[in-house]
Amino acid sequence: MSFDHTKYQPFPVIDKPDRRWPGQRIEKAPLWAAVDLRDGNQALIKPMSVAQKRTFFQMLVELGFKEIEVGFPSASQIDFDFCRVLIEEDLVPDDVHIQVLTQAREDLIARTFESLKGAKNAVVHIYNATSPTFREQVFNVDKDGCKAIAVRAAEWVRDYAAQQPETHWSFQYSPETFSATETDFAIEVIDAVNNVWRPDQGQRVIINLPATVEVSTPNVFADQVELVHENIQYRDDVIISVHTHDDRGCGVAAAEMAVMAGADRVEGTLLGNGERTGNMDLVTAGMNLYSQGIDPQIDFSRMKEIVALVEEITDIQTHPRHPYAGDLVFSAFSGSHQDAIRKCLSRYKEGDTWNVAYLPIDPADVGRRYEEVVRINSQSGKGGVAHVLERDFGIDLPRWLQQELAKVVQKDAEEDGGEITSESVHRRFNSDYLSVPMGWTLRSYDLNRSNDHVQAQISIGDNDQTVTLLSGRGDGAMSALVEALNRQIGSEVKVVSFDEYSLGDSTEANAMACVRVQVGETIQSAVATAADTTAAALQAILSAVGRVERGSEQLTVNS
Structure with missing residues (x-):
């Protein structure tokens, strides 16, 4: 079996030296369109039932x-029925x-408007493929024939909408396979459609630019979008939308760059479900x-519920490892990562600007607990171990x-080969x-102070x-x-390290002491x-010495 790269050609770049989008910055959320119930649904092995679509729709509404x-609806009875349920049950x-x-066929457009009868606000979305591959190999039409298909469909949409004036209509056109279409031809077709719909006379129009298959790096797609943004007629009266896919793993990047290039609207699905490698992930x-301090206008605070339902x-x-979800x-197993996170979290106060190592957002904002952040395995270090003891049990240990x-x-x-729970560490x-x-x-202990000494x-x-008595x-x-133990056990005892802490009101004890003791040549901590x-x-001190002496002859009882 050969692995022959020579059968492929690089996608051509756009000759656009005056491109402006690289210097732009996204400062507000685009309009979002969730296409889970159509584009996402058609990619499922088992498409959704009406009941499942209803549940999913309600979640999308709740999210904003x-x-x-x-x-x-013209291609699926379930989709037709679902439209009727949404409208008839208000x-x-x-x-x-x-x-x-x-x-872009009249019978299908007629059926579509039938499914929407009585809707308050509806978007009718028509499309036809415009790229050379589809024109020449799939439909066998030239450019004029391709454009004529789009124009005739636009006329049908306009005329059928006029028969249902009680609905506030939006018209949407997609030059399907836009990303693989000559951009000047795509603009020609878009202008022809807009000349039918006349957005300058009040009709709400969305021009959707799909990367039906992602064929280039995201910057090339952004160049294509910017050309449309700069050159179509009626630009001030039209909403430019993009619909990117993830064939090259760049669906989100392409959508973001497209917004920088002038797009007003983005279509996608929750968690990126879609055909092949998926749709752009909303x-x-x-x-x-x-994460950049911009309100996305969608509430993702219930991330676990969203993931569970999807x-x-x-x-x-x-x-x-899916981003954010x-x-x-938000879990760190690496020791250096854990140490940095622990130190940053200890400094963070409610109301501060978020600036925590390795965490681009506060996990709590999407319903995640800090208990999930630092987790222990063989890659973990002192920072992670210290963090879980402090976080889950209120135990603060000295560095040593x-x-x-x-x-x-x-x-x-x-030895275990997997993750160690905080309970195991404890x-x-x-x-x-x-x-x-x-x-x-x-x-018990009794201390008598005399001059500078304690007995x-x-x-x-x-x-x-x-009971053994030590003096x-x-x-x-x-x-x-220490002096009493030196005499009693016959080995020199030295306290090498010592730290003590006050404990909170939630514990029965009020104080904790940590010591490292040397007994002869042996070091023991307690x-x-x-x-x-x-x-x-x-x-x-007694516990440390006792561990060293364990197994030795018991102390002689003082009489």
Whole structure:
């Protein structure tokens, strides 16, 4: 089997040295048209039923879409019936236009207007293919014949609409395969259609420019759109729309550049469902605006509900890395990413301008929890481990202990081969650092200060065991305990690192102490919580030493 690139030719670029769109900036949302119920529906293995279409339509209305393509009623009885349900049951709000598609044939146009009888606001969308491939190989017509098809269809639409004056009509024309059509010819056909519809006399007209198949880089499509924007007649009275596909993976980019080039309106589907690689994704396009501080005019705050409903009706699963909507798009497993996110989130205050590393938007804005952001696997580091303990359990650890615990958790993740939950991290923290070795529980302590020294009497042991009494002298309670342990166990004890924290009101303990202790040649860390900082510090030292001594002969009881 050969992989022969020579059978393909590069798409020609546009010779337009005066292009202006690269210097433009999108400052407001375009008009959106959701075509899920027509273009998206025809791409499904199992097309939607009337009931499913109704549910989907209601969601689109709730999200804020004002133009919704509801079907191809001349080609599908289900689509015809759905139009009648929407109209007869008065399901279309007064500010929403329902849009239907039809081919440029009189019988199909007549059937289309029949399906819309009684509608308040409706868009009749006609099309015919204009590219050389379709003219020469599919329909066998020349340019004049192709243009005549469009003009005759425009006349039929105008005349049938006049028979139903109770409806506020919008007319839409698409030179299908526009992106593969000679731009000057596309403009010629568009002008001919507009000469029939006369948008300058009050008729609302949408000229839709489809990248029916994406054949070039997005900048070339933008050049094509800008040429139409600059050269068609009646430009001030016409809405220019674009309908991009994702064959090259650039559907959103092409639509964005087209808006920069003069387009007023964008058609697409939620999550990009559509034929081949899909339609332009309305979620991505809208959220891209949102991330730049621009109101997309569509409410995507219920992202999980949107995804769930689209998946249920289309039977297509959303990729976990789908922009803004996927399960993993706000999740960080990398240690360096986690550390940066944790630090930025700790500085962020409600009302601040959002500026958090690796998160282009606040996940909470689309209904995601911060609990989903930092997740632990073998690629995670101290920042991620520290974040989940702080986020889920209110435990704040010193840097040295973060690093130590992260190595333990990373080893667990490597052995497990998958994701480690925050509960697993917490269990590991409790077992390795917070649990008290048998016989080493602090029972009581008594401190007597004399001049610059503290004399400490400390009792340790479990409830059902003999109590061991330790006595020592030092500059403070910790040094007094260390002095007592030095004499008692016969090995030198040193506190290498020590940090203590006050705990919030939500915990029974009031203080937490973290220590790293050297016993002879052995280093051991431990954490303890208690009612006061002194008790927490003493217990942490005892736990660390107890872990080293575990298995050794028990201390002799002082009498």
